[in-house]
Amino acid sequence: MYKIAVAGTGYVGLVAGVCFAEKGHQVTCVDIDRNKVNVMKSGISPIYEEGLEELMQKNYAEGRLDYTIDYQSAYKDADAIFIGVGTPEQPDGSANLSYIATVARQIAESVEKDCLVVVKSTVPVGTNDKVEQFINDFLVNDVRVEVASNPEFLAQGSAVHDTLYAERVIIGTESKWAEELLMNIYEPFHLPIVSVNRRSAEMIKYASNDFLALKISYMNDIANLCELVGADIQDVARGMSFDERIGRKFLNAGIGYGGSCFPKDTKALEYIAKQNGYELKTVTAAINVNNEQKTLLYKKASKRLITFNGLKVAVLGLTFKPGTDDLREAASLENVPLLLEQGADIYAFDPVGAENFAKVYPEGKNGKGSITYVSSPEDALKNANVCFIFTEWGEVKAVTPETYKKLMRTSLVFDGRNIYKVDEMGEAGVEYHSVGRKV
Ligand code: UGA
Numbered sequence: 231m232y233k234i235a236v237a238g239t240g241y242v243g244l245v246a247g248v249c250f251a252e253k254g255h256q257v258t259c260v261d262i263d264r265n266k267v268n269v270m271k272s273g274i275s276p277i278y279e280e281g282l283e284e285l286m287q288k289n290y291a292e293g294r295l296d297y298t299i300d301y302q303s304a305y306k307d308a309d310a311i312f313i314g315v316g317t318p319e320q321p322d323g324s325a326n327l328s329y330i331a332t333v334a335r336q337i338a339e340s341v342e343k344d345c346l347v348v349v350k351s352t353v354p355v356g357t358n359d360k361v362e363q364f365i366n367d368f369l370v371n372d373v374r375v376e377v378a379s380n381p382e383f384l385a386q387g388s389a390v391h392d393t394l395y396a397e398r399v400i401i402g403t404e405s406k407w408a409e410e411l412l413m414n415i416y417e418p419f420h421l422p423i424v425s426v427n428r429r430s431a432e433m434i435k436y437a438s439n440d441f442l443a444l445k446i447s448y449m450n451d452i453a454n455l456c457e458l459v460g461a462d463i464q465d466v467a468r469g470m471s472f473d474e475r476i477g478r479k480f481l482n483a484g485i486g487y488g489g490s491c492f493p494k495d496t497k498a499l500e501y502i503a504k505q506n507g508y509e510l511k512t513v514t515a516a517i518n519v520n521n522e523q524k525t526l527l528y529k530k531a532s533k534r535l536i537t538f539n540g541l542k543v544a545v546l547g548l549t550f551k552p553g554t555d556d557l558r559e560a561a562s563l564e565n566v567p568l569l570l571e572q573g574a575d576i577y578a579f580d581p582v583g584a585e586n587f588a589k590v591y592p593e594g595k596n597g598k599g600s601i602t603y604v605s606s607p608e609d610a611l612k613n614a615n616v617c618f619i620f621t622e623w624g625e626v627k628a629v630t631p632e633t634y635k636k637l638m639r640t641s642l643v644f645d646g647r648n649i650y651k652v653d654e655m656g657e658a659g660v661e662y663h664s665v666g667r668k669v
Pocket residue numbers: 382383384385386387439442446479480481482483484485486487488489490491492550551
């Protein structure tokens with residue numbers, strides 16, 4: 231078993247640290263925020279992620295997991311230091327590497343024995359070469375430090391499961407020593423390991439995320455055409471999915487991809503290509519389709535209604551997908567301001583995302599319109615003139631077609647997630663607009 235330090239306790243760092251501890255390693259998670267460290271020590275997770283808190287409490291109690299702001303003590307005798315700090319998007323689409331640089335500097339000043347630095351954060355191809363050079367330039371003690379790439383493939387909402395039962399672990403190394411050490415660290419996970427060089431590992435992360443983004447945008451593009459020619463995107467997707475070369479997953483058309491990864495990583499790869507004098511036309515197309523798709527429901531509803539002024543608008547779901555309180559790049563953030571500008575009175579339901587949404591749009595009067603947060607879909611639907619579905623939460627899916635008919639003043643529903651069968655909504659007397667299917 232190894233002594234591991236993890237830099238950064240966001241989704242990537244915290245989940246990795248907790249899972250390494252669960253597999254028997256001795257783990258210290260480092261963060262700069264003292265309050266956050268104290269909260270984690272008390273067994274509370276700073277992020278909403280199923281199963282994480284239980285594992286935090288168990289491994290902390292059993293002495294394999296700890297949290298600290300004292301990076302020096304965590305790094306000085308670690309066998310491996312995993313970096314999971316953010317690489318946020320900059321206005322030009324490039325990745326901001328300042329957090330990685332800060333950690334690299336701290337590592338260089340702290341390590342007292344040979345150590346492998348493993349970058350989990352998504353970074354532009356070639357970054358880890360520079361990180362290794364940077365650490366060695368600033369190294370205080372006479373020790374060997376190498377950098378490996380180990381990109382993360384967890385999805386929010388299923389992060390713990392995705393880490394413990396990953397379909398593959400990608401390790402990118404430049405020496406036998408680094409490769410063997412990283413393989414040994416992952417040995418107790420019993421997962422398929424793909425060992426490649428560092429730059430390929432960095433590229434695998436972007437290529438994978440951008441391929442999935444492309445797949446979604448492709449389905450959205452086809453969905454829009456389906457509407458025009460009278461085909462049904464869900465039947466089309468089902469028919470396609472039997473071909474193993476296409477696969478069953480990520481064929482769901484809707485209101486575009488959101489979250490912290492696909493939007494950022496598509497733009498980052500587009501930028502990397504440009505920097506290298508190359509135009510990545512497919513990825514650019516995925517970005518453009520996604521931008522259009524985000525406001526699809528608003529555009530559809532605007533065609534159907536003369537105005538939203540004074541209308542009671544039910545909004546079901548605010549987060550970019552279910553199972554998370556994350557609002558980053560969520561379609562709701564694009565549509566709600568347009569509705570408020572028009573004077574809509576919004577009644578919004580989201581089981582965990584409402585609190586974060588209220589930080590941007592506080593309850594009460596907002597510009598010409600207003601927003602009220604309610605605790606059930608039914609409360610949002612009562613007497614509503616129109617309903618928008620942005621996230622397919624279980625609570626939203628549980629609402630029956632008859633409920634829309636019964637509770638709403640006008641049972642007019644715009645569904646961005648294709649939750650219902652078109653026919654059953656029709657039979658219940660609901661005017662139902664979805665994505666890539668007939669009205
Ligand atoms: C994504 C990838 O799925 C992970 O493999 C990757 O590790 C992660 O990014 C990352 O780079 O950290 P995540 O952003 O958490 O994970 O969420 P996804 O489940 O992939 O969903 C992203 C967006 O695509 C959501 O808005 C979702 O609603 C949308 N989506 C997904 C569709 O519109 N259609 C689909 O068929 C699937």
